[in-house]
Amino acid sequence: MTSQMPRPYRSVLYIPGSKDRALDKARSLPVDAIIFDLEDAVSVDAKIEARGTLAAALAAGGYGARAKIIRINGLDTEWGADDARAMKDVDCDAILLPKVGSPADIDALAALIGPDTPIWAMMETPEGIFNAKAIAAHPRLQGMVAGTNDLAKELNCRTRPDRLPMQMALQTILMAARAHGVVAIDGVYNQFKDDAGLAAECEQGRDLGFDGKTLIHPAQVDITNTAFAPSEAEIDLARRQIAAFAEVEASGQGVAVVDGKIVENLHVETARKILALADAIAAQGA
Ligand code: COA
Ligand code: MG
Numbered sequence: 300m301t302s303q304m305p306r307p308y309r310s311v312l313y314i315p316g317s318k319d320r321a322l323d324k325a326r327s328l329p330v331d332a333i334i335f336d337l338e339d340a341v342s343v344d345a346k347i348e349a350r351g352t353l354a355a356a357l358a359a360g361g362y363g364a365r366a367k368i369i370r371i372n373g374l375d376t377e378w379g380a381d382d383a384r385a386m387k388d389v390d391c392d393a394i395l396l397p398k399v400g401s402p403a404d405i406d407a408l409a410a411l412i413g414p415d416t417p418i419w420a421m422m423e424t425p426e427g428i429f430n431a432k433a434i435a436a437h438p439r440l441q442g443m444v445a446g447t448n449d450l451a452k453e454l455n456c457r458t459r460p461d462r463l464p465m466q467m468a469l470q471t472i473l474m475a476a477r478a479h480g481v482v483a484i485d486g487v488y489n490q491f492k493d494d495a496g497l498a499a500e501c502e503q504g505r506d507l508g509f510d511g512k513t514l515i516h517p518a519q520v521d522i523t524n525t526a527f528a529p530s531e532a533e534i535d536l537a538r539r540q541i542a543a544f545a546e547v548e549a550s551g552q553g554v555a556v557v558d559g560k561i562v563e564n565l566h567v568e569t570a571r572k573i574l575a576l577a578d579a580i581a582a583q584g585a
Contacts, residue, residue, distance in 0.1 A: 304579040305572075306366065307331045308511040309527035310520050311444070311484050315340035316353035316369075325362065328517050329524065331583075332366035334444075337382050338373070338397050346378050350385040357389050364583055368419060368442075370395040374407050383411035393441060395419040398449065400426040405437045417441040419482075423449035428468045431475035443476050444513055445469055447486025460496065462503065473508050485509040491516035501526035529577045537570035 311332040314321050317340075325333050335357070341349045357367065369391045371382035375398075386394060396408050399420035408418055418439045422428060423446025434440060447465055456464035469485070476483035485504035488497045501523050504512050511527045514520060529537070540562045543555040555562040 304582065305576055307528075307576065307580050307583065308366065308442075308482055308484060309580075310514055310523040311366075311368075311511055312514045312517070312520065313340055313370075313487070315349075316356075317341045317345040317349035319352060319356070322352070322356040324517065325365075328520055330365055330514070330520055331511060331524075332368060332392075333362065334368045334370050334395060334513065335391070336370045337378070337386075338370050346372070350382060354385065354389050357391060360390070366393070367391040368393045368395050370397065370421070373397045374404065374411075380411060383408060387412045387416075391416065393417040393419045395421060395442075395444065397421040397446070398424050398427065399434055400424055401430045402433050402437045405434065405439055409439050419444060421446045421449075422468070422472045423447070423453075425453055428471050431471050432478060435475035435479040435481050440479070440481055442482035442484065443472050444484045445472055445486040445509075448489070450486075460499065462500070469504075469507060469509075477508070483509050485512040487513045487515050488519065489515070491519055494518075494522060498522050498526065528580050529573045533573055534577050537573040540570045541567055541574075 308331050310330040311334060312325065312328065312330045313334045313336050314325050316335050316337045335353050337346065337349050337353065353369070367390070369386050369389065371386060371394060372378040374380060374396070383394065394408065394412055394416050396404060396418060399405065399422065405418055405420065419442035420427070420434055420440060422431060422443050427434065435443065445468070450465065450468055451458065454464060462469070473483050488500045490496055497519055501512055505527050512523050514523060536558070540555070540557050543557045544562050544567045547555040553563065
């Protein structure tokens with residue numbers, strides 16, 4: 300993969316940092332990223348031991364090109380600060396902080412882990428959603444993950460297939476992430492045996508603009524990878540749009556028409572992004 304290629308984040312699987320078997324299984328799953336979890340996937344009794352289990356798994360390696368993201372416990376818990384210190388020198392691509400409320404939380408984590416490791420934020424509290432833009436603007440922040448289970452708990456909203464109660468939060472996360480060029484990942488789909496429900500929610504998240512979706516079970520990976528990858532039809536259209544625009548541009552015009560729709564410079568930029576993502580995904584499989 301060349302450095303100009305975008306890094307795909309279609310499938311982002313949570314793995315309990317305490318479970319050797321799941322940590323091992325992840326080495327062979329076709330996910331784009333892994334969230335190695337010390338927080339909600341790990342029981343209170345296993346919290347401290349999980350630090351060593353996870354550090355050993357990451358030291359052993361074998362996770363290939365998958366992005367390695369470590370989710371620590373919140374800094375307002377008895378484990379958070381020690382998690383951060385324990386993970387400071389572990390090989391990973393980012394540390395993910397739960398329940399981020401403001402940029403001050405990112406500063407607090409940065410003070411514990413030093414200047415190098417990128418920070419991601421769980422966006423899962425009303426305070427965090429209201430402060431989304433300032434959080435995304437923090438120079439250390441490189442990714443935002445929608446924590447839809449915690450948000451539903453805080454809002455006291457009902458679970459609906461259309462996720463209507465979540466839309467304001469999801470779109471605010473996206474606006475903030477896009478305003479500051481950070482990755483945006485959708486929340487989990489809890490019914491991990493309901494493939495049709497997962498596919499519909501993936502489609503919604505993709506159509507909103509998310510880069511990918513967080514997952515809780517390996518059975519969710521293939522559906523998600525397909526949903527967040529450009530389809531053959533999208534790739535074909537992108538190529539035809541680029542070609543048609545080049546043709547009209549050569550004759551001194553600024554607007555082409557493809558399949559009955561206008562194509563301007565900005566559509567060509569989107570088409571190029573689609574092809575770059577498709578290339579990055581293809582390069583990963585190679
Ligand atoms: N990552 C990697 N491997 C996983 C996994 C995960 N998140 N979830 C399950 N597996 C593995 C299991 O270890 C098992 O592997 P094996 O065949 O080698 O034994 C295999 O996939 C099948 O698992 P299955 O028996 O169907 O599921 P389970 O009953 O063991 O676990 C859950 C179900 C939901 C408890 C489990 O998927 C899980 O803990 N998910 C993560 C939850 C989480 O991260 N929550 C916090 C974020 S919301
Ligand atoms: Mg949470």
